[in-house]
Structures are given as C-alpha cells and as structure tokens.
Amino acid sequence: MKAELPTCGDYVTATFSRDFVAEGCDHDSVERIHRGDVDEWIRALAQSGLFTDRTVAHAWQHKPHSLLEALLSDADEVTVKRYEVAWQALDRAARFGYAALADEYA
Template identity: 50%
Template sequence: MNVVQLTTGDFVAAMFSLDFVDGGFRREAVERIHRGAIDEWVSALTGSGLFSNRAVTDVVRAWRDDPRVLLDSLLAEADPVTFERYRSAWYELDAATAYGAAA
C-alpha cells in the first residue's frame, strides 16, 4: 500500500488553487503576494477551521518568509500557459525590486 503524506501546503492548494486559476490572470494579486500583502489568504485559511493554530502559524510563517510559496500553492492546478504568465509576472516584479534596491 502506498501512503501519501499530505502537507498543509497541499490542503491550501486544494482550497484555493481552482478559484484562483478560474478567476483569470490577475496581475494585482501577484503584486500583492510579491510584496507580502497576504492578509486575505491568511484570513481565508484561518476562517476555514480546517487547520490547527499551529498549522496556520507554520503556513503563514512560510508565506511571510517566501511569498512565492503562496503563489506556487495557488498555481497548483494551473495549466502551463497560466503558470508561465504568473511566473513571468513574478520575475518581472523581482527584477523591478532588484533594480529599485540598486538605485
């Protein structure tokens, strides 16, 4: 028997991914996530009642440490074209941030 260990990130992806992807490409969402404005996702996660306080704390810490973790979870169900659009937008934001920091 194969046992699959699911992580909280897997459950987060299952909760949010389809709705996020079905909403079409949303540049403003990528921009918010990139700058760490993740309160809407934290509220949804907390309000779901599906996770312990410890699990929520761990996931939120991971998102704050690296917001790309949240984006990757949201794109878990994305088709390749959608995934590439979001990834390209993320890299553009990385470049703009790096350029702004260097100036």
C-alpha cells in the same frame, strides 16, 4: 500505513486554486503576494481550523512564492508560465525600484 497530513500548500490548492486562475493572470494578486501582503490567505486558512495564523504567516513570510506555487498547482502550463513571468517582472522591479513596474505592464 501512516497517512500524511495536508500541508498549507495542499489546502490552498484544494480550496483556492481554481478560482485564482479562472479569470486569467491576476497581476494585482501576484503583486500583493510578492510583497508579502497575504493576510486574506492567512485568515482563510485560519478559519479552516487546520492551521494557525502563525504557522501560515511564518511559512509565507520566508517564501511568499510558495503561496503562488500552491495556487497554481492545478493550473495548465501556459497559465503557470504567465504567472511566473509576472513574478519575475516583480523581482526585477524590486531590484531596480517599483517605478520600473509600470513599464513592465504597459
């Protein structure tokens, strides 16, 4: 039987997910991920030696939501819902301009 290699998402989940959700919904992190500011996550994975910067950056550039999904893999249903609501608010704000974001979180 051939063992499957861990994916970037598997490694993110194993390494970061508990800390990511420990303090509750982190709107700043969700906003950074949403706009593609994922350098800190890329550096952390590159330091692991399992993935190259380019591999991780390419995956998250095309689907930044996949990073959020990996970070929330072990989270409870309510926590996942809170983050998804925040992500959806950022999607709406991106469509209508980020000025509307302030109203969402007020």
